[in-house]
Amino acid sequence: MSDVFPKWTNQLPLKILIGAGLVGSAVVAGAWYYLTPKYARVGYQPLQPVAFSHAIHADQLGMDCRYCHNAVEKSWYSNIPAAGTCMNCHNQVLKDDPRLALVRESAASGKPIPWVQIHKVPDFVYFNHSVHVGRGISCVECHGPIHKMDEVRHAKELSMTFCLDCHRHPAAKIRPLDKVTQLDWKWSQDPKENERLQKLHGEKMVADWKVESLESCSACHR
Amino acid sequence: MSAVISANSIPLPDPPAELVRQPLVLNQRPLGWISDRVAAVTEGPAPLWWKVSFGISFLVMLMCFSMIGYLISTGVGVWGNRHPVMWAWDIVNFVWWIGIGHAGTLISAILFLLRQRWRTSINRAAEAMTIFAVMCAMIFPLIHVGRVWFAWWLFPIPNANSVWPQFRSPLMWDVFAVSTYFTVSTLFWYVGLLPDLATMRDRAKTKLRKILYGLFALGWTGSNRHWNNYEKAYLILAGLSTPLVLSVHSIVSLDFSVSQLPGWHTTIFPPYFVAGAIFSGFGMVLTLLIPLRAVCKLEEVITMRHIDLMCKVTLATGSIVGYAYGMEFFIAWYSGNPYERFCFVNRAFGPYWWAYWAMISCNVLVPQLFWFKKIKRNLVIVFIISILVNIGMWFERFVIIATSLHRDFMPSNWGYYKPTFVDVCTYMGTFGLFFTCFLLFLRFVPMIAMSEVKGITPQADPHHPLGGAKGGPR
Numbered sequence: 001m002s003d004v005f006p007k008w009t010n011q012l013p014l015k016i017l018i019g020a021g022l023v024g025s026a027v028v029a030g031a032w033y034y035l036t037p038k039y040a041r042v043g044y045q046p047l048q049p050v051a052f053s054h055a056i057h058a059d060q061l062g063m064d065c066r067y068c069h070n071a072v073e074k075s076w077y078s079n080i081p082a083a084g085t086c087m088n089c090h091n092q093v094l095k096d097d098p099r100l101a102l103v104r105e106s107a108a109s110g111k112p113i114p115w116v117q118i119h120k121v122p123d124f125v126y127f128n129h130s131v132h133v134g135r136g137i138s139c140v141e142c143h144g145p146i147h148k149m150d151e152v153r154h155a156k157e158l159s160m161t162f163c164l165d166c167h168r169h170p171a172a173k174i175r176p177l178d179k180v181t182q183l184d185w186k187w188s189q190d191p192k193e194n195e196r197l198q199k200l201h202g203e204k205m206v207a208d209w210k211v212e213s214l215e216s217c218s219a220c221h222r
Numbered sequence: 223m224s225a226v227i228s229a230n231s232i233p234l235p236d237p238p239a240e241l242v243r244q245p246l247v248l249n250q251r252p253l254g255w256i257s258d259r260v261a262a263v264t265e266g267p268a269p270l271w272w273k274v275s276f277g278i279s280f281l282v283m284l285m286c287f288s289m290i291g292y293l294i295s296t297g298v299g300v301w302g303n304r305h306p307v308m309w310a311w312d313i314v315n316f317v318w319w320i321g322i323g324h325a326g327t328l329i330s331a332i333l334f335l336l337r338q339r340w341r342t343s344i345n346r347a348a349e350a351m352t353i354f355a356v357m358c359a360m361i362f363p364l365i366h367v368g369r370v371w372f373a374w375w376l377f378p379i380p381n382a383n384s385v386w387p388q389f390r391s392p393l394m395w396d397v398f399a400v401s402t403y404f405t406v407s408t409l410f411w412y413v414g415l416l417p418d419l420a421t422m423r424d425r426a427k428t429k430l431r432k433i434l435y436g437l438f439a440l441g442w443t444g445s446n447r448h449w450n451n452y453e454k455a456y457l458i459l460a461g462l463s464t465p466l467v468l469s470v471h472s473i474v475s476l477d478f479s480v481s482q483l484p485g486w487h488t489t490i491f492p493p494y495f496v497a498g499a500i501f502s503g504f505g506m507v508l509t510l511l512i513p514l515r516a517v518c519k520l521e522e523v524i525t526m527r528h529i530d531l532m533c534k535v536t537l538a539t540g541s542i543v544g545y546a547y548g549m550e551f552f553i554a555w556y557s558g559n560p561y562e563r564f565c566f567v568n569r570a571f572g573p574y575w576w577a578y579w580a581m582i583s584c585n586v587l588v589p590q591l592f593w594f595k596k597i598k599r600n601l602v603i604v605f606i607i608s609i610l611v612n613i614g615m616w617f618e619r620f621v622i623i624a625t626s627l628h629r630d631f632m633p634s635n636w637g638y639y640k641p642t643f644v645d646v647c648t649y650m651g652t653f654g655l656f657f658t659c660f661l662l663f664l665r666f667v668p669m670i671a672m673s674e675v676k677g678i679t680p681q682a683d684p685h686h687p688l689g690g691a692k693g694g695p696r
Contacts, residue, residue, distance in 0.1 A: 004432045010441075036382045160383035 037157035045153035046116040050102050058147035058183070065139055065146075065181040076128040080115055083107040118154050119143060126222045135211050136174040140183040141166065147183045163220070170213040171202030246340055246678055248522040250688065253676045256523065260670045261425055263518045268665060271517055279657035286651020289644055290365055298368045300644045307627045307639035312366040314619040315649050317474055318502070319359035319656075320400065321495075321615060324467060325503020326352025327407055330414070331463035334456075340531055342674040343524045346418075347514070348507050349411040350667070354659040355506070356404045358652040363396070392476040399473040403466050410459040416442050416452060417673040471499040478622065484565040485626030488553065494546035498615060501539035501585070504532050505611030510660070512605045514669070523670055529604060533592045536611060540589035543618075547586065561631060573638060574625045577617050584614025 068081040083106035106113045144155025179185040187197035303310045326348040333341040376397045420442035423435035472492035479491040515524040554566040591597045629636045680686040
């Protein structure tokens with residue numbers, strides 16, 4: 001036996017065990033971080049054909065989300081406005097600005113601006129905007145503080161966990177219907193008071209509006 | 223032949239012939255002979271029979287893998303599973319292979335705890351059979367899920383979907399039962415192998431063999447402390463494996479009995495499945511060991527007494543299975559449930575009548591021949607019966623699964639299942655996998671637990687006239 005295995009090999013099993021433990025933990029930790037939507041999606045910020053700023057329009061000018069995304073309350077799909085909507089103002093404002101050339105061209109020709117889609121659920125998931133907006137779930141819950149973004153980025157992970165967190169505890173997110181598009185609205189500026197009021201009103205709204213927040217598989221995977 | 227040799231110094235009369243224990247190693251073979259004879263199977267150039275059977279098994283295994291590749295790349299539609307028979311050969315084969323595995327654990331664990339000394343000649347090969355059978359079994363649930371790349375969802379792993387497997391489903395319990403069974407069986411087998419691997423290491427002529435056997439022997443020296451720890455570990459693992467013999471197939475049976483389908487929804491299933499599993503397992507052990515003891519020249523270690531005892535277990539479990547079949551019919555009538563009644567009449571006289579009667583003849587009628595000593599001593603007949611037992615047990619699972627599913631409550635929902643060539647070739651292919659593994663086992667690991675067999679010889683007993691340092695043939 002001793003002629004085959006030198007003495008130092010006695011330590012080998014322990015070293016291999018420790019090494020395998022470390023590598024295993026690293027693989028788990030790496031997969032946990034890099035392969036989940038927290039990493040893979042959040043922060044996605046593609047370059048758009050027109051440098052449209054939500055911060056200027058929604059925050060500084062105080063436009064309502066529904067001025068442009070006007071079908072969001074009626075449709076499963078929150079529409080991207082046609083260039084004609086832009087031209088309502090921009091035929092007066094910045095009407096010769098070269099940054100808006102593509103918008104004017106699109107409005108004239110009817111050929112849509114090739115916006116790059118950022119928020120996208122997989123094909124096997126059914127998501128309905130109108131039912132969420134119509135039951136007091138604000139845009140900000142899924143899209144993050146869009147009104148502060150010059151260029152839109154993917155702010156929330158939109159994983160299944162993300163959906164289920166809210167579907168399991170809707171009272172923590174629900175808000176009055178007229179505040180749905182006021183992205184930085186709060187019950188109170190005091191965080192503790194805000195939490196108390198959210199809990200108080202949230203549960204009542206969930207009950208009054210008969211919010212189902214379905215958890216069955218076929219609610220989303222139809 | 224008389225086994226008792228009175229020591230010359232002790233004037234005791236010979237006990238009457240009927241009280242003499244049949245020896246478990248014939249011809250008072252010395253300990254060295256046991257090592258030489260068992261290790262000889264793994265040493266020297268591979269014999270022709272091994273090469274031929276390995277070549278065939280390997281090709282058949284490749285066929286299995288290509289069928290699985292075809293299935294995965296194309297989809298489960300390549301199988302014959304169609305509404306209403308959505309579980310078919312895949313689950314039949316799974317249950318069949320898992321059942322075969324049970325003999326190994328029964329022999330190694332339960333017979334160990336019951337101090338059945340005859341287990342030592344057959345436990346190693348039976349445990350290897352268990353492990354390879356469970357491997358073949360695990361393939362089927364894995365590939366029948368369709369999208370195999372999601373098979374890891376079977377395990378409760380935290381994920382970004384915030385959902386867990388359905389813990390209330392017996393299919394989930396199955397995952398735990400089978401994977402625990404595989405792990406414990408492998409550990410038990412390996413722990414039992416340690417002293418023999420050290421023997422192999424010490425016998426090794428080439429450096430490579432020394433290194434490999436040395437690695438797997440984990441530095442076994444045969445010291446008192448090693449033996450002490452080893453015996454404890456072996457006993458603990460035997461204790462852990464014993465409930466598994468009963469639990470695994472009970473849980474497999476719950477896959478069916480927890481559902482509400484007539485023909486599946488019965489409380490008799492767990493014990494009935496366990497008995498059937500042990501029955502088929504012993505059938506397979508006989509199928510393997512009868513030719514092996516001849517080609518490996520091990521007739522003196524795996525004796526006719528071993529064959530006889532295995533035949534008795536087969537007879538006992540086969541009779542339990544026969545009783546269960548009868549009881550199913552009785553309850554179908556006694557329950558007064560028309561669906562239950564229809565299901566069983568349909569089993570015996572419906573479109574699958576041939577499967578039912580194949581099952582009855584192979585599982586209930588044929589093993590009854592083991593009541594006769596003459597038959598148990600005729601190895602050709604025992605071998606044929608052991609194969610019939612396995613055919614019968616395959617049909618049992620087919621009958622339970624396919625005939626219960628194909629005609630349920632609504633006649634508009636009825637159908638008839640036919641396998642495709644992919645079904646057949648995948649099933650046949652698993653034999654290739656099984657025998658490839660088993661033949662490799664024969665060539666690289668002592669197929670009989672040498673150290674344990676030595677432990678039950680008279681020479682190992684210090685109180686025996688031949689034992690200890692008192693001399694006797696060496």
